Amino acid sequence: MIIRADDDQRGTRRTRRNRIGSACSAVSALIVVAVVVVGAQIPTDSWPTYHGDYSGRRYSPIKHINTTNVKGLALAWVSRINTSRAGAIVGGEGPDTPPPGSAPAIKSTPLMINGTLYFSVPDHVYAIDARTGRDVWHYAWKTRGGDHIGNRGVGILDNWLYFLTPDNYFVSLDVATGKERWHHEIANMKREYFSTNAPMIIGRQVIIGVGGDALDIPGYLESRDPEAGNLVWRWNTTPRAGEAGAGTWPDEDAMAHGGGMPWIPGTYDPELNLYYFGTGNPQPVLAGFSRPGDNLYTCTIVALNPSTGKMAWYYQVTPHDTHDWDAAQTPILIDGEFNGRPRKMVAQASRNGHYFLLDRVTGEHLLTSKHIDSLNWTTGINAKGQPAHNPAKDASVPGTLVSPDTSGATNWPPPSFSPDTGLLYFGTRQTFSVMYLTDTDGRPQGWAAAERNVGSVGNALKAIDYKTGKVKWSRPLAMGPGGSQGGPMGLLSTAGGLLFGNDGGGNFVAYDAATGKPLWHAGLGTNTSNGPQTFLLDGRQYIVVGAGDSLYAFALQQ
């Protein structure tokens, strides 16, 4: 939606600005009285953090909309994003002319606090009225560059909002007005770092991570102070010389350039005071011969004490990865029974095609299972429950046929777990590609290999029993002229017995969470591109989801 400077539009804008003014003061008034506390369950009247709560389950206790009445779900509003800087609050260090590019897809999960939704795409943050979808404020960042592939969203603590930019700035805005408080550079984009993470607020700490794997650069997670944005601690995802884990690398240079980007927000157990997150793939990406060893702590689920930045335990889901299968996917916290006794657990449907269940107090491995059938890259599961590296399936000069492809069996879109069904939901792909080693130097660099995609033997939405790792139900996704479509998708389960997701064919769907039967759909024409979320406002339940450049809100007809 580009606002042109003709008379009509100017008139519209004036009106809108007036509206914004009154909305802003209303919002700030409310914020003074309502401090949002993130807990172990998603609140009904807000969605205060990336996953709604700290558990990563994306399960809402709201059941106004349920399996019985979901047929009556109707569009409440649509909000199409505006990436023009005209009319926006503008900040940033880059040139006045924005880089060319198509409209970005909404990958952030909007936060909802006091009737306002806060969400982002690269270089832009929006506050919109949750009742109407109309603009409250828009902040536009003048970028210096960096990969604009996506932005996961914002974090909010009291009156301040935090987000990251593709050119690696950590920015704080006033929640009420969108006015910038400060920004700090956290990584250098000339080294091909870029940032997509949604800041995670834990107590008085703001946890952020960096991304990028075009060059062989080291990954790190940081805690920043919410007032000034200064560094509190930094945790390197690969060890330095002499540190624990250094023995899993051949030398200091390899580990100091070993990647492991923590690019997805994690989860948190307040009782244990542990932050759980997955790390990215090692570098060079598809060539492992210059980094023999397991390459800790890449492709690893890490439990970190957020007060100190010290690691409590780790579990590596892909030792010595050579296929770009990071373990950044959400580590979901599950409290339940396993082998007859109650456990605090963490589960991950991982990009390498396996499901992992761990004890989240100790990191003890409980279960590994395959979640797609086509995978052909491992020699089998080892004694620690890890899929073992098979050198024969590394990229080679004449080509190696690998399943899944480098995008993986699943990926970043937020999965969901329903404690009512005991099922973990996520989208899967059974793709094949040929991986060609292109850099045969003894010191390969960057990706070091090319990939040619072949096709998929079937993508599906799956529900697996967390206790057994077995598929309870599987729903094939849409078919197109080239075969199976769709795959990883953002999901939301509710106490109403529903699972919201897509069908790979451009429909937003409410599935019966127990059986996978579709009960309702809306033909958006574009697959949903973020995690759906929900809240109650004025006693009415809204379901909000992004698809491409638009945010859609649905509610029961009144």
Place this chain on the structure above:
Amino acid sequence: MKNGWNDNGQRRNRGTRRAISVSASSACSALIVVAVAALGAQQQALTPQSDPVAVERGQTLLVDQCGFCHGANARGASGGPDLTRSALVQTDEDGKQLGEFLAAGRPDKGMPKFDLSRTQASDVAAFLHSAIYLNSNRRLYKILDIVVGDAKAGEAYFSGAGRCSSCHSPAGDLKGVGAKYEPTSLQGRLLLPRGRERVPGSQQMPLYADPTGLKVTVTLPSGESVSGGLVRLTDFEVTLYDAGAGSPRRSAEGAEPGSPRRSAEGAEGGRLRTWLRNGETPKVVVSDPLQAHLDHLTKWTDTDMHNMTAYLASLK
């Protein structure tokens, strides 16, 4: 262009997934302007070096003066670290920081100082930045010689275990195939020959109108049956391309978000038809003309694939 979901910096699969996926070949062959727009998210922090002469001068200087310790390709050697991975080099601006560093050296680590002119430092930096750019941009990586298999073994596989000869023949449809395609395309088509190779300058046929696209037959409660190219099948709708319908083609904009707006060559005269689905009504049967290839994906060994590639490449 594959439109997948991994987006942690990996240079692929970006952005919004459309209901109708654009076939790989058509996206690749689109006008540069369109391709840039579609790949907008792929912009990198780094840009290519604009002066190849400076890069060449820098390379000569580097080999002469730095190569002994840092390797002729600057990736490091026993005497010195990899310069292309160096944070100082990666963040250098036109030799400024590098020049300052070289003027001082790092004697405590055995790195002597080098007296380079401003231009020389800029040239060395140009070479290093160029090497770093090429390392970082995997779309520019060159696939090496992939025809290394045993053509004889490939031929045996063709008529034996591969059962390829049940549909194909070297004297028939595969005649001259080794001359028609470069090896990587040939290997890709061996695995799954979906879509036609793009002929430069011609308009791309939508995959649903292509013989290699999936096919669908829709049988209505009345008993009427319609067959055509599958455009989309979901739990809620089925859309097909009826090539022989003869009636005016339905407006693509109105009916099919993401579908080509211009009527494509070969698609003239056909039309898109959609039925909403209610459970098993209407009856929908999908078939894939390439099912044998798809089924074979789980059966290939890499050796068989290499041998078959060599065999097909020999069919000049």
